[in-house]
Amino acid sequence: MENDEQYGLDLSREDVDILRRIAENGSGGYQGPTLERLERLGYLTHADLTGGRRLTPKGEMTLALVR
DSSP states (O other), rough: OOOHHHOOOOHHHHHHHHHHHHHSSTTTTTOOHHHHHHHHHTOOOOHHHTTOHHHHHHHHHHHHHHO
């Protein structure tokens, strides 16, 4: 992904797409290792994974950078 090199992000395009969908629609039933990894890296909060719609500042900043 171009933004990885430009901004030094540790996310794949799929990760960013998932973050974008969660920001727009809530958790949307996503689960599994990708979300756990994004939470561990600080891009999602537990609320994001349990139906909340609050991305962490890091997740919000990531989406702003890749727009």
